[in-house]
Amino acid sequence: MPEPLAESQQHDSLGRQLVRSRFRSFYARSQPYPAELVRREFGFGFTKKIDYRHKSFSSRNDFTDYLLLEIPFFVSYSTALYEKPSATPMNRKGYLGADLVFDLDTSYEKDGEHEHNPILCPHCLERVKEDCIRLAEDFLLNDFGVSENELTINYSGSKGYHLHVQNQAVRQLSAEARKQLLSYITATELDLTRFLRKEQFGQRKDDYVIRGPSWQARGWAKKLFTTAHSFIEKAEAKEFKEEHISSQRAKKITENRAIILNKMNEGNWDALRGMDSVWEKLLRKAVVLQSLEVDKAVTYDLHRLIRLEDSLHGDTGFVAKKIPLNQLHDFKPHEHALAFDEKQTHWIKSNVTGTLEIQGQKIELTEGKLIEVPENAAIYLLCKQKAELK
Amino acid sequence: MDDFAADYPFSSKGKELLKNIGKEALTPQRVETAGQRMLDSMTGSRTTSTGARERAVDYVLARILLAAIGRPSATRKYAAAIAKQAVEKLVESPEAYLETLAKDFLPSIRPTEASNYSVSLADYLTSGNPLLYAPLEKGQLFFTRAELAELLYNAIKNRVGDLSSVSLKTLPPMVFEAAKQLEPRLPKEKLLSGFKSGKYLELPCIKAVRAGAAEGRRYYGSMALAIACVKDGVPKEDALKLAFEYAENSAKGSSPYTAREAMQTIDWVYRNPSIGFSCTKIREQGLPTECGNCPLANERKRERNA
Ligand SMILES: [Zn+2]
Numbered sequence: 001m002p003e004p005l006a007e008s009q010q011h012d013s014l015g016r017q018l019v020r021s022r023f024r025s026f027y028a029r030s031q032p033y034p035a036e037l038v039r040r041e042f043g044f045g046f047t048k049k050i051d052y053r054h055k056s057f058s059s060r061n062d063f064t065d066y067l068l069l070e071i072p073f074f075v076s077y078s079t080a081l082y083e084k085p086s087a088t089p090m091n092r093k094g095y096l097g098a099d100l101v102f103d104l105d106t107s108y109e110k111d112g113e114h115e116h117n118p119i120l121c122p123h124c125l126e127r128v129k130e131d132c133i134r135l136a137e138d139f140l141l142n143d144f145g146v147s148e149n150e151l152t153i154n155y156s157g158s159k160g161y162h163l164h165v166q167n168q169a170v171r172q173l174s175a176e177a178r179k180q181l182l183s184y185i186t187a188t189e190l191d192l193t194r195f196l197r198k199e200q201f202g203q204r205k206d207d208y209v210i211r212g213p214s215w216q217a218r219g220w221a222k223k224l225f226t227t228a229h230s231f232i233e234k235a236e237a238k239e240f241k242e243e244h245i246s247s248q249r250a251k252k253i254t255e256n257r258a259i260i261l262n263k264m265n266e267g268n269w270d271a272l273r274g275m276d277s278v279w280e281k282l283l284r285k286a287v288v289l290q291s292l293e294v295d296k297a298v299t300y301d302l303h304r305l306i307r308l309e310d311s312l313h314g315d316t317g318f319v320a321k322k323i324p325l326n327q328l329h330d331f332k333p334h335e336h337a338l339a340f341d342e343k344q345t346h347w348i349k350s351n352v353t354g355t356l357e358i359q360g361q362k363i364e365l366t367e368g369k370l371i372e373v374p375e376n377a378a379i380y381l382l383c384k385q386k387a388e389l390k
Numbered sequence: 391m392d393d394f395a396a397d398y399p400f401s402s403k404g405k406e407l408l409k410n411i412g413k414e415a416l417t418p419q420r421v422e423t424a425g426q427r428m429l430d431s432m433t434g435s436r437t438t439s440t441g442a443r444e445r446a447v448d449y450v451l452a453r454i455l456l457a458a459i460g461r462p463s464a465t466r467k468y469a470a471a472i473a474k475q476a477v478e479k480l481v482e483s484p485e486a487y488l489e490t491l492a493k494d495f496l497p498s499i500r501p502t503e504a505s506n507y508s509v510s511l512a513d514y515l516t517s518g519n520p521l522l523y524a525p526l527e528k529g530q531l532f533f534t535r536a537e538l539a540e541l542l543y544n545a546i547k548n549r550v551g552d553l554s555s556v557s558l559k560t561l562p563p564m565v566f567e568a569a570k571q572l573e574p575r576l577p578k579e580k581l582l583s584g585f586k587s588g589k590y591l592e593l594p595c596i597k598a599v600r601a602g603a604a605e606g607r608r609y610y611g612s613m614a615l616a617i618a619c620v621k622d623g624v625p626k627e628d629a630l631k632l633a634f635e636y637a638e639n640s641a642k643g644s645s646p647y648t649a650r651e652a653m654q655t656i657d658w659v660y661r662n663p664s665i666g667f668s669c670t671k672i673r674e675q676g677l678p679t680e681c682g683n684c685p686l687a688n689e690r691k692r693e694r695n696a
Pocket residue numbers: 108109114115116117121122123124
């Protein structure tokens with residue numbers, strides 16, 4: 001493996017030198033490492049996310065020495081465990097199983113609820129975090145039965161979150177099985193017509209009843225039931241209107257609320273006739289509300305490398321910080337994933353105009369203008385190539 | 391338990407019975423008989439009853455022959471036949487057989503009060519059954535006896551049809567010779583033979599759908615196909631074959647797409663045949679269209695202008 005450090009340093013800009021020196025001091029005081037380090041393949045990035053891979057270490061010390069010597073901007077490791085992690089090609093590594101990993105980084109730039117901030121967008125970060133909480137609570141814990149101590153959640157260091165599940169059962173899951181989990185989470189193939197069926201009980205045309213999920217349902221049937229049931233229970237004029245349900249229909253539903261809900265509990269979705277289009281709307285709504293978009297390849301590709309938890313992200317200088325599920329709600333990357341001295345400041349020349357919200361401050365940047373900013377902001381802008389150090 | 395092992399040669403008990411089979415099984419005569427019996431089971435004809443061990447050897451040889459033939463559709467057909475036989479046999483077998491067999495595929499299976507059986511998620515996923523509609527809660531899935539039998543059907547089909555453990559390199563030339571003889575006698579894929587497609591099935595967008603839809607569009611693709619079939623007056627049986635073909639063509643993606651899903655859409659549309667064929671919907675769902683070249687689009691345009 002070539003040694004990228006010595007040569008590149010000579011050509012480093014002032015900004016790059018600052019980033020490198022701060023990354024070095026970070027790794028001098030904090031040395032992240034993954035579980036079962038000796039069985040993992042590592043990848044390191046100096047100019048992009050991964051410049052070198054197929055690297056392995058025989059001990060935690062070796063790994064730390066490497067970090068301190070090379071100061072990589074990106075550190076990734078394999079979700080898989082191998083007999084010989086550094087062997088190439090892949091089939092010589094001796095695959096032993098892989099953690100189950102999910103990567104959430106859905107773009108909410110155009111969600112219509114906010115004016116997106118291209119410098120750093122707290123709203124987008126918040127939306128992805130909500131997805132992360134839902135993935136952890138609704139799917140991993142509730143549906144898949146993962147226990148909280150088998151689950152590690154970390155901020156990706158940039159725009160998303162990673163969830164790692166480590167236990168013996170998931171380790172042996174095939175790529176195919178992981179795709180099944182993804183298909184369940186994303187629900188893109190969910191055929192809603194399967195959940196409501198006409199049950200004929202007599203000869204006449206009208207002798208039927210529409211059967212659907214009951215309160216005892218499980219899996220997606222339960223999710224659909226919950227959304228539809230709670231809508232019928234709580235909907236007022238505004239909610240009916242939002243779902244394009246006519247006011248006459250809404251009136252009928254409101255008048256018969258109790259009976260509809262009671263029957264639904266038993267799996268009878270036919271207390272009121274002519275509800276077909278209402279049910280269709282509510283089931284679709286349930287899928288939108290309860291499904292999630294995830295980066296599929298990260299989960300099913302058993303040979304993927306993923307950012308090391310608690311390492312630095314070279315595009316932001318933020319820490320890919322591990323966060324316990326019960327603290328995730330209050331976690332804000334631009335306040336809580338900062339790696340550097342909050343009191344130190346630097347002069348920079350901004351390449352962009354806009355607001356950077358970081359470390360609890362709103363910094364107004366003007367293209368071409370010099371400004372003194374906290375170190376975390378300076379490193380962030382330098383990593384993003386949105387500023388030069390002056 | 392020899393009967394169990396012979397009836398379910400793909401189970402671990404079956405494997406035990408087969409442990410002591412040496413090269414002696416591989417005589418040209420024996421391979422030929424096994425090939426004939428394989429064809430019989432694929433076409434659903436009953437093979438004359440033989441001894442437990444012999445039936446088990448038939449199974450081993452059939453899979454070796456299928457590996458040598460290398461035609462996935464034949465393997466699937468054989469696997470489905472074996473799975474069907476096995477599940478049917480469960481009905482007339484002692485009660486305990488279901489659980490014994492189930493344990494083989496789903497070691498975590500437990501009887502529960504309300505719904506008969508529960509199975510762990512990891513086991514369920516290993517059995518190759520789809521998760522999307524499964525009754526999942528806290529890492530467990532819950533099944534009645536009948537549902538468990540269906541689950542086993544899929545699991546058996548997957549195990550029998552997985553020939554990755556058969557090493558072609560170690561097979562003697564005689565097996566390939568037998569495979570060559572056998573191949574022309576395999577049941578032909580009846581797909582679409584004698585089937586006449588109509589106006590809707592010939593539309594450019596539906597032709598494209600028939601060649602397979604991308605992930606995320608597969609459900610709507612099957613819907614469009616089903617509606618086209620109804621409009622063209624295609625008998626449901628043929629529509630199901632088309633759905634099967636469609637599912638095969640659409641199977642690629644990060645999550646599997648099964649023939650069963652496509653066939654269910656056909657079922658539903660044939661029960662609700664009044665659904666209209668909507669070009670807008672097809673466009674909205676992102677299915678490939680070629681409306682400029684489409685006779686239906688042009689016809690509809692003329693009607694609007696008239
Ligand atoms: Zn945004």
